[in-house]
Amino acid sequence: MTSAPEPMTNTSALRRLLGFARGHWRIALLQLALAVGGTGLIYVFPGVVRWFVDEIIPQRRGDLIWRAGGLALLAFALREGLFYVRTRVNCTFEQRMITDLRGRLHRKMARLPLGWFDHQSTGDILTKLADDVPATQRVILEGIEQGSTALLQIVVTAIVMLVADMKLALLVLAPTPFIAAGGWIYSRWVSPRATAAREATSALNATLHDTITGIRQIKSYTAEEMRQWKFLAASQRLQERQTRLMAAWAFYAPSMTLLGNAGLVLLLMAGSWWCVQGAMTAGRLMEFLLLVGFLYEPISRLHGVNQTLLSGLAAAKRVFAILEDEQEEDLDAGAAPEPAAIRGEISFENVSFSYRADKPVLHGISLHAARHQTVAIVGATGSGKSTVFQLLARFYDPQSGRIWLDGQPLEKMSKRTLRQALAYVTQEAFLFAGTVRENLLLGRPDADDDALWHALREASAADFVQRLPEGLDAEVGERGVLLSGGERQRLALARAFLKDAPILLLDEATSAVDVKSERLIQDALARLRANRTSLVIAHRLSTIVSADVIYVLHHGRILAHGRHEELLQTCPYYREMAALAFEGDADTGFLKTA
Numbered sequence: 001m002t003s004a005p006e007p008m009t010n011t012s013a014l015r016r017l018l019g020f021a022r023g024h025w026r027i028a029l030l031q032l033a034l035a036v037g038g039t040g041l042i043y044v045f046p047g048v049v050r051w052f053v054d055e056i057i058p059q060r061r062g063d064l065i066w067r068a069g070g071l072a073l074l075a076f077a078l079r080e081g082l083f084y085v086r087t088r089v090n091c092t093f094e095q096r097m098i099t100d101l102r103g104r105l106h107r108k109m110a111r112l113p114l115g116w117f118d119h120q121s122t123g124d125i126l127t128k129l130a131d132d133v134p135a136t137q138r139v140i141l142e143g144i145e146q147g148s149t150a151l152l153q154i155v156v157t158a159i160v161m162l163v164a165d166m167k168l169a170l171l172v173l174a175p176t177p178f179i180a181a182g183g184w185i186y187s188r189w190v191s192p193r194a195t196a197a198r199e200a201t202s203a204l205n206a207t208l209h210d211t212i213t214g215i216r217q218i219k220s221y222t223a224e225e226m227r228q229w230k231f232l233a234a235s236q237r238l239q240e241r242q243t244r245l246m247a248a249w250a251f252y253a254p255s256m257t258l259l260g261n262a263g264l265v266l267l268l269m270a271g272s273w274w275c276v277q278g279a280m281t282a283g284r285l286m287e288f289l290l291l292v293g294f295l296y297e298p299i300s301r302l303h304g305v306n307q308t309l310l311s312g313l314a315a316a317k318r319v320f321a322i323l324e325d326e327q328e329e330d331l332d333a334g335a336a337p338e339p340a341a342i343r344g345e346i347s348f349e350n351v352s353f354s355y356r357a358d359k360p361v362l363h364g365i366s367l368h369a370a371r372h373q374t375v376a377i378v379g380a381t382g383s384g385k386s387t388v389f390q391l392l393a394r395f396y397d398p399q400s401g402r403i404w405l406d407g408q409p410l411e412k413m414s415k416r417t418l419r420q421a422l423a424y425v426t427q428e429a430f431l432f433a434g435t436v437r438e439n440l441l442l443g444r445p446d447a448d449d450d451a452l453w454h455a456l457r458e459a460s461a462a463d464f465v466q467r468l469p470e471g472l473d474a475e476v477g478e479r480g481v482l483l484s485g486g487e488r489q490r491l492a493l494a495r496a497f498l499k500d501a502p503i504l505l506l507d508e509a510t511s512a513v514d515v516k517s518e519r520l521i522q523d524a525l526a527r528l529r530a531n532r533t534s535l536v537i538a539h540r541l542s543t544i545v546s547a548d549v550i551y552v553l554h555h556g557r558i559l560a561h562g563r564h565e566e567l568l569q570t571c572p573y574y575r576e577m578a579a580l581a582f583e584g585d586a587d588t589g590f591l592k593t594a
């Protein structure tokens with residue numbers, strides 16, 4: 001079970017981000033150098049203005065106009081040239097980092113154990129990948145580019161001013177401590193609220209995702225209005241949080257600008273007074289008025305950066321919480337016998353398990369499947385049948401007891417080898433959006449077309465795939481929606497045929513398909529079970545009757561085991577289940593287990 005992670009602070013999120021950017025230090029350094037170069041060039045123009053006002057004009061040096069003007073123009077041209085290169089470098093840097101971070105996040109997510117996904121919503125995960133990653137990256141980009149150049153510009157301008165005229169400079173710099181304090185207060189206030197706004201975005205996306213995936217249910221229950229209310233409630237929450245953030249920004253940004261402008265007015269008044277007194281030249285005052293722009297412009301830029309950083313750090317915390325989650329599965333720890341060498345003898349010995357501490361699911365169950373046997377597990381819904389499979393695939397580990405494979409404790413075997421030795425056919429016959437071929441290749445990535453068609457024939461699926469206009473290259477749609485239920489099931493079986501694993505875990509579909517498809521599926525299943533150890537969550541009477549041994553699960557305990565005829569004699573609970581099945585579903589051949 002997982003312990004609650006330590007909440008991450010802005011500083012620690014920033015430290016992690018800088019550590020991450022270290023991998024891209026060359027391009028980051030180039031970007032910084034370009035930004036600094038661009039910043040340096042801005043000081044040429046105020047100097048040229050002073051040259052004009054204090055020397056060229058009073059001394060009537062018309063000959064210098066071209067030279068001075070040319071110098072100013074050259075500085076501007078250089079600056080814009082650097083800007084062009086910088087923008088190109090920024091884009092490369094930005095996209096490289098986003099791709100890198102997104103890739104790491106996706107890899108990490110795929111390696112997190114199933115238990116992690118039990119507590120996440122798809123919308124939240126999507127938001128992290130699609131929104132939080134670029135926002136996280138902006139912390140670096142804006143932090144380095146905007147933040148550091150703005151700071152540099154403030155410091156250099158302050159020094160230039162102090163060297164030129166200490167008195168004037170101090171006057172101009174007077175409001176800066178207040179501006180800094182304002183920024184600090186704003187950051188403290190906004191930080192938790194930016195996190196809350198991100199969470200509200202996630203919740204909204206989660207609702208939207210549910211609506212899209214459940215659109216058939218929504219339509220069939222005419223629940224459009226109900227979903228709309230749920231969506232609007234999530235949307236409203238996001239609106240409130242964003243409005244609160246923007247209200248703070250609406251107050252903060254102009255207040256800080258006002259402080260800056262007050263400094264400007266102060267400079268104009270005091271500078272003019274000193275000019276009137278003859279203590280200063282008009283050229284110096286004009287130079288300062290321009291320099292003030294160079295001081296306050298980056299300060300207002302910093303306010304924007306502050307806003308981006310706060311929201312980016314909120315995103316970074318969410319991204320790093322996943323990247324640093326310690327539950328990552330190590331697929332390769334443990335013994336790794338050749339999958340082909342696995343014989344497929346399975347034993348559960350007194351296994352107990354619960355997903356949540358307060359709700360035990362399996363209570364000391366023991367079962368055995370000899371090599372190439374078909375073992376059926378039957379029981380009411382919620383009795384723990386799928387959980388047995390999840391433990392065998394090591395999606396979860398039992399709290400007590402042991403599972404053995406070929407006489408080896410399961411936890412001593414590498415998860416990769418174990419899972420390579422399993423063909424797990426789930427009830428829903430999940431297909432990925434893509435082509436028939438892509439879906440099949442999941443079973444064996446190096447399979448050629450002959451192997452694919454062979455598997456399709458074994459799964460009684462070749463006929464319908466042949467009839468698809470694009471054959472193996474036909475798109476199956478999201479979750480396979482472009483195919484019928486029976487076709488999806490047969491493709492899932494073909495995938496298992498291709499994998500040709502020594503152990504089959506088959507969760508039989510409960511949804512009935514037409515009689516012809518059902519027969520095709522049953523034939524395919526019989527072929528699939530041959531020559532491998534099969535554990536079947538059985539819903540079909542034909543499977544049950546032909547199983548070598550049946551385990552009857554009731555509220556997480558094994559009530560009885562044996563063959564069908566034996567259990568009819570010895571287990572009243574089983575007899576009752578079977579009687580109901582024969583009565584109700586003799587036509588379809590499905591056992592009623594609900």
Ligand SMILES: Nc1ncnc2c1ncn2[C@@H]1O[C@H](COP(=O)(O)OP(=O)(O)OP(=O)(O)O)[C@@H](O)[C@H]1O
Nearest residue numbers: 118355356361379380381382383384385386387388
């Ligand atoms: N990921 C999970 N987290 C918490 N509880 C779970 C989880 N998966 C299943 N459960 C609970 O464990 C119990 C057993 O579930 P399981 O899916 O193994 O039953 P089952 O016999 O396969 O049911 P069905 O025939 O309906 O598929 C149920 O009470 C279920 O609510």
